[in-house]
Amino acid sequence: MNLYLPEKINVQGEEFRVYLTQEEIQQKIQHIGQTLSRKFMDKRPIFIGVLNGSYIFLADLMRFVSIPCEVDFLKLSSYGDEKVSSGQVHDLKQIDADIKDRHVIIVEDIVDTGLSMKYLVDKLKQHEPASLTVVTLLHKAEATKHEVQIDYAAFKIPNLFVLGYGLDFAQEGRNLGQIYIQIKKDED
Numbered sequence: 001m002n003l004y005l006p007e008k009i010n011v012q013g014e015e016f017r018v019y020l021t022q023e024e025i026q027q028k029i030q031h032i033g034q035t036l037s038r039k040f041m042d043k044r045p046i047f048i049g050v051l052n053g054s055y056i057f058l059a060d061l062m063r064f065v066s067i068p069c070e071v072d073f074l075k076l077s078s079y080g081d082e083k084v085s086s087g088q089v090h091d092l093k094q095i096d097a098d099i100k101d102r103h104v105i106i107v108e109d110i111v112d113t114g115l116s117m118k119y120l121v122d123k124l125k126q127h128e129p130a131s132l133t134v135v136t137l138l139h140k141a142e143a144t145k146h147e148v149q150i151d152y153a154a155f156k157i158p159n160l161f162v163l164g165y166g167l168d169f170a171q172e173g174r175n176l177g178q179i180y181i182q183i184k185k186d187e188d
């Protein structure tokens, strides 16, 4: 596979460098996929990907899930095209599945302030799932202000903007094959 893996990239005038390689990401995802497969064996869980950012993570995670399961998607918006959260979450697409009494696994790209995840967990709990598990690829632990449930975080990262592997900056960068982090001005 010929992935798009530059050493550095400029997006909208901001410089980014490689932070997590494809190998590091795949290794963690394999571990999480195998763990979830053991935990939810015979439970037919439903994975809910949070669009848009989680689509590549979810696709790769599913390749390591070796039990019967379902997949659905929802879409939230809080950032628009900015690098900081607007502080408000909107539903842009709801799930189609009925999750009452189902084992639900939320798959998110990144938990930053925690606002979106808190909103989502509170909302899905109202539908009375049998269990609710939160999986995120990235967690900006220092930036998380809201008390939020996170069961599996593949990587804890510093409070800097990242892109690639599904995550965007103003809709650019999702097709990068690994995770890039913003270069601080004094780092050049």
Ligand code: IMP
Residues within 6 Å of the ligand: 053, 078, 079, 085, 108, 109, 110, 111, 112, 113, 114, 115, 116, 117, 160, 161, 162, 163, 167, 168, 169
């Ligand atoms: P939160 O509600 O502040 O936790 O933000 C969650 C959402 O903001 C994520 O699902 C992403 O879509 C977006 N986001 C937060 N930090 C970043 C980042 O560093 N790069 C790209 N998107 C981000």
